Amino acid sequence: MSDRLAPEEMRRKITETLSRFETDFHDPEKVLEHCHEDLDWWVPGDTKMSGHRNRAAMLKMVEGLSGFSDSGMPFRPTGFIVEGHRAAVEAWSEVRFRDGRHYRNEYHLLVEFRDGKIWRVKQYFDTKKVADIFGE
Numbered sequence: 001m002s003d004r005l006a007p008e009e010m011r012r013k014i015t016e017t018l019s020r021f022e023t024d025f026h027d028p029e030k031v032l033e034h035c036h037e038d039l040d041w042w043v044p045g046d047t048k049m050s051g052h053r054n055r056a057a058m059l060k061m062v063e064g065l066s067g068f069s070d071s072g073m074p075f076r077p078t079g080f081i082v083e084g085h086r087a088a089v090e091a092w093s094e095v096r097f098r099d100g101r102h103y104r105n106e107y108h109l110l111v112e113f114r115d116g117k118i119w120r121v122k123q124y125f126d127t128k129k130v131a132d133i134f135g136e
Contacts, residue, residue, distance in 0.1 A: 025072030
């Protein structure tokens, strides 16, 4: 992989990206500023959230946040292990919906960098919680 980043820089870019799901969700390009043009964000399972998303699909997903939340999606990393061009990240997120519903989940993300940007994300979490809120 080219442009190997220092572990601190990888943690910074991941933390900024995740925090922007809350602070800048009205500006999807800013949320994905540290993401590669060839981004592949993958969620396992067979729910509406499952599958591979490229950068355009992630932009669309971020745009959708303003449709049901006034505060975006707080996404907080709680731990990192960085090795080479990859980082393992533990995190949690929650959403308060305008209709009063509340969603909270715990995550593990495997984040890979290429050319100094987030290139691949494998996002593991309890997909049943997503299905309970958004439907299968």
